[in-house]
Amino acid sequence: MEIEQLEIREYLETCSPLDKLSAKTLDEIVKTLEVTYLRRGKPLLTPGDENQSLYLIRTGALELYDTEGNIAAQLSEGDWAGHRSTMLSGIVTRKVMAIEDSLLYIIAAPVFKKLLKEEEGIREYFSERKHERLRSAIKTISNNERSSLISTRVSELSHATPLIVESNTTIREAANRMTNEHVSALLVINSGETNIQGIITDREFCTKVVAKGLNLEDSVDTIMTRNLITMPSTATASQALLTMARNNIRHIPVLENNIIKSMVTAADIIRQQSNNAVYLINEIHRAKSVEELTSLSKQLAPTLVNLVNSGLNADDTAHSISSIGESIAKRLLRMAEDKLGPPPVPYAFIIAGSQARNEQTAHSDQDNALILSDDYVEEKHDEYFLALAKFVSDGLDACGYIYCPGDVMATNKKWRQPFSTWLAYFKKWIDEPEPKPLMYASIFFDLRCIHGEQQLLEALQTKVYKRTKKSDLFINLMVDNALHYRPPLGLFRHFVLEKTGAEQKALNMKKRGVVPIIDLARVYALKAGSHVINTQERLDEAAIAGVLSQEGRADLKDAFEFISTVRLKHQAMQIENGKIADNHVPPEELSSLERRHLKDSFEIVSTLQTAMERLS
Amino acid sequence: MFSFFTNPDKKRQALLEKVENEILKDYLSTPFPDLKLPASEVEFLALDFETTGLDASKEAILSIGSTLIKNGKIKLSENSHHFIQVNREIPPESVVIHKITDDRAMTGEHLHDVLALLLEKMKGRVLLVHYDKIERNFFNTACKEIYGDTPPLLIVDTLAIAQKRQDKRPQGFSPNSLRLFNLRADYGLPRYNAHSALEDAIATAELFLAQMANGDGLERVRLKDILSK
Numbered sequence: 001m002e003i004e005q006l007e008i009r010e011y012l013e014t015c016s017p018l019d020k021l022s023a024k025t026l027d028e029i030v031k032t033l034e035v036t037y038l039r040r041g042k043p044l045l046t047p048g049d050e051n052q053s054l055y056l057i058r059t060g061a062l063e064l065y066d067t068e069g070n071i072a073a074q075l076s077e078g079d080w081a082g083h084r085s086t087m088l089s090g091i092v093t094r095k096v097m098a099i100e101d102s103l104l105y106i107i108a109a110p111v112f113k114k115l116l117k118e119e120e121g122i123r124e125y126f127s128e129r130k131h132e133r134l135r136s137a138i139k140t141i142s143n144n145e146r147s148s149l150i151s152t153r154v155s156e157l158s159h160a161t162p163l164i165v166e167s168n169t170t171i172r173e174a175a176n177r178m179t180n181e182h183v184s185a186l187l188v189i190n191s192g193e194t195n196i197q198g199i200i201t202d203r204e205f206c207t208k209v210v211a212k213g214l215n216l217e218d219s220v221d222t223i224m225t226r227n228l229i230t231m232p233s234t235a236t237a238s239q240a241l242l243t244m245a246r247n248n249i250r251h252i253p254v255l256e257n258n259i260i261k262s263m264v265t266a267a268d269i270i271r272q273q274s275n276n277a278v279y280l281i282n283e284i285h286r287a288k289s290v291e292e293l294t295s296l297s298k299q300l301a302p303t304l305v306n307l308v309n310s311g312l313n314a315d316d317t318a319h320s321i322s323s324i325g326e327s328i329a330k331r332l333l334r335m336a337e338d339k340l341g342p343p344p345v346p347y348a349f350i351i352a353g354s355q356a357r358n359e360q361t362a363h364s365d366q367d368n369a370l371i372l373s374d375d376y377v378e379e380k381h382d383e384y385f386l387a388l389a390k391f392v393s394d395g396l397d398a399c400g401y402i403y404c405p406g407d408v409m410a411t412n413k414k415w416r417q418p419f420s421t422w423l424a425y426f427k428k429w430i431d432e433p434e435p436k437p438l439m440y441a442s443i444f445f446d447l448r449c450i451h452g453e454q455q456l457l458e459a460l461q462t463k464v465y466k467r468t469k470k471s472d473l474f475i476n477l478m479v480d481n482a483l484h485y486r487p488p489l490g491l492f493r494h495f496v497l498e499k500t501g502a503e504q505k506a507l508n509m510k511k512r513g514v515v516p517i518i519d520l521a522r523v524y525a526l527k528a529g530s531h532v533i534n535t536q537e538r539l540d541e542a543a544i545a546g547v548l549s550q551e552g553r554a555d556l557k558d559a560f561e562f563i564s565t566v567r568l569k570h571q572a573m574q575i576e577n578g579k580i581a582d583n584h585v586p587p588e589e590l591s592s593l594e595r596r597h598l599k600d601s602f603e604i605v606s607t608l609q610t611a612m613e614r615l616s
Numbered sequence: 617m618f619s620f621f622t623n624p625d626k627k628r629q630a631l632l633e634k635v636e637n638e639i640l641k642d643y644l645s646t647p648f649p650d651l652k653l654p655a656s657e658v659e660f661l662a663l664d665f666e667t668t669g670l671d672a673s674k675e676a677i678l679s680i681g682s683t684l685i686k687n688g689k690i691k692l693s694e695n696s697h698h699f700i701q702v703n704r705e706i707p708p709e710s711v712v713i714h715k716i717t718d719d720r721a722m723t724g725e726h727l728h729d730v731l732a733l734l735l736e737k738m739k740g741r742v743l744l745v746h747y748d749k750i751e752r753n754f755f756n757t758a759c760k761e762i763y764g765d766t767p768p769l770l771i772v773d774t775l776a777i778a779q780k781r782q783d784k785r786p787q788g789f790s791p792n793s794l795r796l797f798n799l800r801a802d803y804g805l806p807r808y809n810a811h812s813a814l815e816d817a818i819a820t821a822e823l824f825l826a827q828m829a830n831g832d833g834l835e836r837v838r839l840k841d842i843l844s845k
Contacts, residue, residue, distance in 0.1 A: 005809075005812065006814070006815065006818075007806070007808040007809050007815060008692070008818070011806070030692060031692065031693055031695075032692070032693050033692040033693075034689040034690060034691055034692065035689065035690035035692070035818070035821070035822060035825075036688060036689045036690070036825065037822065037825035037826050037828075037829050038829065039829035039830060039833070042829075058806060059804050059805060059806055060804065100804070101803065101804055101826065101829065101830070103804075103805055103806065103822060103826075106689065
């Protein structure tokens with residue numbers, strides 16, 4: 001019968017979640033598969049009817065309605081229908097109809113039920129419990145074997161042509177050359193030949209020269225290691241690392257067409273693997289000029305790509321990216337103080353928004369402000385603080401953190417004020433809320449002091465939170481604010497599916513994706529009287545305080561992580577393609593599985609938005 | 617109106633009284649479906665032959681693939697695929713098309729065994745093929761050779777259905793557009809690996825369902841409206 005050669009089987013093999021099945025199980029499915037064709041406009045499933053079939057769309061498209069008759073989803077190639085009724089009572093509750101001529105593959109209920117029983121992957125995929133499905137998806141992303149070590153070739157890591165010396169070179173000379181050229185290894189050849197005879201690394205100087213008290217005027221061939229271990233340039237970084245570990249070495253010459261072209265070292269691999277955010281931050285702290293900082297800031301985008309590609313989760317990635325921005329701002333503040341002298345009165349430099357929450361991604365503007373001590377006298381002191389604010393703001397702009405379009409920056413006099421004025425601002429926002437001040441309120445509830453007198457911000461926040469907790473009116477308006485952006489229903493081919501129909505456009509993963517969750521978390525935190533500002537931490541504290549259920553906390557955290565991952569992956573891909581990173585994800589960029597998980601995430605957010613709406 | 621000789625069920629009954637061969641007798645003893653039945657109530661055996669050439673009097677069948685349409689659904693559980701033993705050289709130009717080599721053909725089953733299985737599957741059903749000349753002629757030749765008689769057949773031809781529809785168009789048609797591959801593309805059906813007998817049988821079955829869905833619908837079409845003459 002040669003089932004395995006059938007094109008239908010080849011297709012099934014590519015479909016989630018069948019792609020996880022063994023060849024034998026897949027054969028069993030193909031053997032009992034049925035095929036049907038449905039004309040556009042015809043119903044597939046009608047509420048009240050019995051259904052004992054699981055449908056897979058091979059070509060065409062279906063529309064799924066909710067129990068009230070509203071469009072709930074549009075499904076296309078590789079999507080499934082009928083699983084709900086088959087798994088539950090066998091009675092259809094939601095209408096499904098063809099919106100294009102569709103070729104459908106049918107898996108009969110007994111086969112499907114057997115799969116559900118025996119295959120965890122199938123069970124998870126069709127689970128009605130969105131959060132379980134999403135959680136397993138997140139687990140898969142972070143366990144992704146696509147680790148940078150496996151995907152990176154040693155040729156990408158190794159640096160230029162290794163240093164070569166002749167075998168009669170003295171140990172002293174070799175040591176001098178290594179020091180001068182900043183390398184930790186040399187290759188040795190015989191005079192007049194090209195064959196590599198051996199390798200000398202910094203370790204030979206320790207274990208042989210010093211430990212054995214050798215004469216520095218001896219030739220290098222007395223200390224070199226002769227059995228050279230090499231690797232082809234196509235070997236992966238993880239193979240190199242294993243070879244190093246097994247042979248207790250830290251340098252491996254890399255061959256191209258059997259000629260040594262370069263050298264890969266343990267340090268090269270470590271630099272690749274450990275997020276070089278750490279390395280970058282270190283360099284930022286050592287930078288001596290704005291120009292130097294500007295040039296370092298160019299590494300932010302490649303660092304983001306690195307972090308995303310190494311499979312680091314979205315939370316940690318955003319945290320690393322935020323730390324880089326924070327370091328740049330801190331460095332600029334120190335430079336400003338060096339230039340302008342010590343501040344005349346104490347101050348707190350505060351950052352706001354995503355950077356304060358440690359949720360920054362590639363594309364970002366600057367939001368900052370100054371809280372000055374009440375000893376501040378405008379006529380005497382403002383010249384200093386304006387200069388400081390301007391120095392930092394210009395520096396940030398030069399480093400790619402563009403000026404805030406809403407002018408929420410310390411250069412704006414409104415946001416460069418003493419403590420008592422800030423307190424008056426917040427009192428007004430809380431007691432007499434209006435739309436524009438509310439927008440400020442949402443910015444100024446996500447604040448962090450990164451330089452100066454921490455207590456200025458803490459004292460302000462203590463007073464503010466006492467007030468907000470008592471003000472139902474303010475919290476209600478913040479709720480309205482949090483419901484401003486709603487996620488879409490889902491994605492369909494190259495369309496974003498809205499309640500009002502499908503639109504051909506990219507999905508703004510910031511406004512429609514993460515912002516609704518950030519806004520919800522802020523309100524929960526206000527209700528809980530919590531001072532933390534990171535979204536995930538806010539959700540945790542809200543759950544502890546009892547203003548959010550444990551389930552709601554876990555679901556929102558998963559949704560946030562998944563949406564953030566999609567957003568970061570999109571940005572990393574744009575950077576890799578030489579484009580400027582943005583938040584607009586075209587639906588066709590996503591796999592059918594990613595769309596499914598996004599749809600789950602959006603549903604979670606919608607459910608909690610609705611719950612919040614009802615409570616207020 | 618069917619005359620005595622063109623009405624297949626009459627021909628079936630007439631031949632049944634005459635034949636001796638048990639296999640053929642068995643096939644003929646099952647009535648054909650009523651021609652007035654809606655197509656949705658008819659079982660279709662989608663069939664494809666791969667052959668060494670086009671002329672049934674000179675060439676041989678290399679493989680036979682079939683699947684079943686029942687209640688408007690293709691049942692892959694009813695798939696069948698047989699390679700036939702051919703004890704002569706296969707023209708290289710045909711090997712390019714069907715990928716069946718001499719070695720493969722040597723190890724195949726005997727045609728009379730496979731034909732018996734096919735007749736068993738055909739009982740009470742309508743054959744569904746794309747371009748009925750090939751299957752009809754090769755089938756008749758094989759039956760004549762093995763049983764000494766050619767049993768009557770009910771055949772639906774997806775090419776003839778397509779041709780009939782294209783004839784209605786003012787601009788006419790190109791013969792190329794009637795090829796299975798191109799007709800499938802017209803209905804948005806996926807590309808299959810052409811020229812495996814089973815794959816082509818499934819491809820024909822899907823095309824038929826698409827043709828019916830895009831016409832009056834399987835429920836409203838009667839068998840006699842689509843039968844190949």
